Amino acid sequence: HILVDEFQDTNFLQWSIIKKLTEEWRAGFGAKRELMIEPTIFLVGDEKQSIYYFRGANVEVFSNAKDELKHWFPESKFSYIEIRDNYRSLQSIIDFTNKVFGQIMNPKDEAPAWKTRYSAFERRRKNEHRGRVEIILTHCEGNMEERRGKEAELVAKRIISLIGNLYVYTKEEEKKTCSFGDITILLRKRTYLSLYEQTLRRFAVPFVVLKGVGFYEEPEVAFLRSFISFLADPSDDYNLYCVLKSPLFGFSERDLFMINQEVGPSLFYRLKKFGEKDHKRSGDIKCLEKWLHQCHEMPLSLILEEMMGERQGWRVFWQSQPRANVKKFIHIVEDFDREGRHILRIRDYFEKNMAKEEEPKANVSPEGVDAVRIMTVHAAKGLQFPVVFVVGLDEKVAKKDIESLLVEERREGEVVIRYQPEYSLRRSDRLFLEKRYKEEEEEKRLFYVAVTRAKDALFLSGIWNTHQTSRLGWLKESLHITETDKGFKIGEEI
Known part of the structure; x- marks a missing residue:
């Protein structure tokens, strides 16, 4: 029997190894068959949480494997189960997730397999409270460091205002007031981590950085x-x-x-x-x-x-x-x-x-510590928190340039290597453009992972801008957020 967990993070080479392990008994041979033992293969994963494309994972393997399993087994022996039950989040967070990702993860039927398709959640958590979702936006005309600094101040002030005022829920669904230890800040990357740390210190907000560097x-x-x-x-x-x-x-x-x-x-x-x-x-x-x-x-x-x-x-x-x-x-x-x-x-x-920025900070277990957690979205995968802040909505998710060397596993047994030093030619090259679109698609999945870590309350923050290739751009597209004289307005109820 073969069980593969987190299957969405595999690649074609890893899938070929699994196929080799099953080759003999799929053909009807082997000691297990002779002993009348019926082998099984069980794959568990979520395409929407495939967030390791940058290190070789290929979300296309997921749909390809599903098609191959259908071919291997008779209909009575094959089953594909899509779980839509959500036992984690309160209703407002589920409504927000369904609304946003139902829009931005909605490719056409003929779209390639690397395009992510969203299926709406249904709440199964036994708690009727709606919870809370807030989008915190402001203006700042400065450079990126100044923008992140202003946002960090907003986040610190909002965190302080929640302590003792926001209600969250225990594992037994008992109501309690929010403490610092209930709150987690999720970063897309660590570039401005030190800036958030400095700001939280300035506002006397206790925190721990999980898997932090510097x-x-x-x-x-x-x-x-x-x-x-x-x-x-x-x-x-x-x-x-x-x-x-x-x-x-x-x-x-x-x-x-x-x-x-x-x-x-x-x-x-x-x-x-x-x-x-x-x-x-x-x-x-x-x-x-x-x-x-x-x-x-x-x-x-x-x-x-x-x-x-x-x-x-x-x-x-x-x-x-x-x-x-x-x-x-x-x-x-x-x-x-x-x-x-x-x-x-x-x-x-x-x-x-002293200049080694990659030197990790001391590992701190957050359990039992009344302090805000700070971590990257990748580090938070598989975890859940009562209150989540997703920061940096306005950061561009598309790279300014396309790297000149492309090395990619296109399908099983085929690796494409292409070098194109001319930027103008890379911009019109189908393979280079497709790689860029795949990276943008993964950013949507990374955003999805961040949002779905929240149990009771979700806060999203950023600086207003007009970039469409950002998480703020996706929110503007799906929620019809517009700029007004009095601030910002969401065009329809979630």
Whole structure:
């Protein structure tokens, strides 16, 4: 018996392997047949959730396999079951999903197999409350970073307004007020992740990033890097400045101005002279001098642990993500201590790797943590959340350019490779254009996956624009959203 789950994410090569595994018994031979055991093949998937075209998945395999199975088995042995029951979402979210995707996933009968066809959901969840769907739009004439910044502020403010005011439901369908831990922000990609993080911090919204990157750019990690750089070289004015300005030491700009009125070759020298006059800061200076002395006698990781304890660092970085990042950083230093690395080599390692944007943040389990989750739509596939924010509606989903090299599995046993360096020729080439249309079709499926993660409330946000090849463009098309003097208007009830 063969069971293939998530079949929509397979390709023709993988399907050919499955066919090889079944070849013998389909022909009526093999040990199982001789023992009168009837083999079966069971494929489970959803074409609308095929979102891995960029790494080789081919949604066409789904419909091709269905046709082949019909050919393999007699009608009495073959069954195709399309499940339309929805046990996850409240009625408003289902109505919205049916309305939007019934419009944008509605190809003609003769359309190719990679065109996605939508079938409407029916609610089976035993909860009569309608739930909520909101589309949050605003204007911004700036560049993309400014647009995302303005949107991030809107999202942060809306999240704060929901806490204690919006009702969500437990697994037992008991009503409760919304908390931060009920909310998830879904990103199409991580390009502006740091901007959303900065904005949520500014509005004091606790959050965790699942499968996030940019570890070395996080504020708590940047502080620890600066602390190590100062211990390695006490004349490093810049990194000492970062340490003193951090919340663990709390020196103000006025303090630093007064320190720099002293005369001396380095900031640390001037700090010590300043401490002779201002005894309120003498404790800070003694701590720094102690750790400078210890860094040549004891493991650096122990000094970091001691510093975090003495300076109330665990209270400062109390949220789950910063706390986990600090622990990850200390574990990295522990490994270097075991190798016997000198502090200068440890400092050099962090200076070399601080620009590595792909370094993952510490893994944080969101279970039991009252914090907003942030993740990509791909990471959210298969999950569900009481409240979902789908952001960046106005981002263009079609690439500006078509890549000059095309490598694609067209059908079983056939791979097409075509190179066309001239952009003007790529724009009129059937294969290059078809690839672009397939990518746009996958963006619709990615949008569908994002929307259908929501159980009780769905919020969609973006900046108003006229682009049609965006998720906002699809909403304007399906819901007849127009710009008015007073803001925006949906042309008909959902």
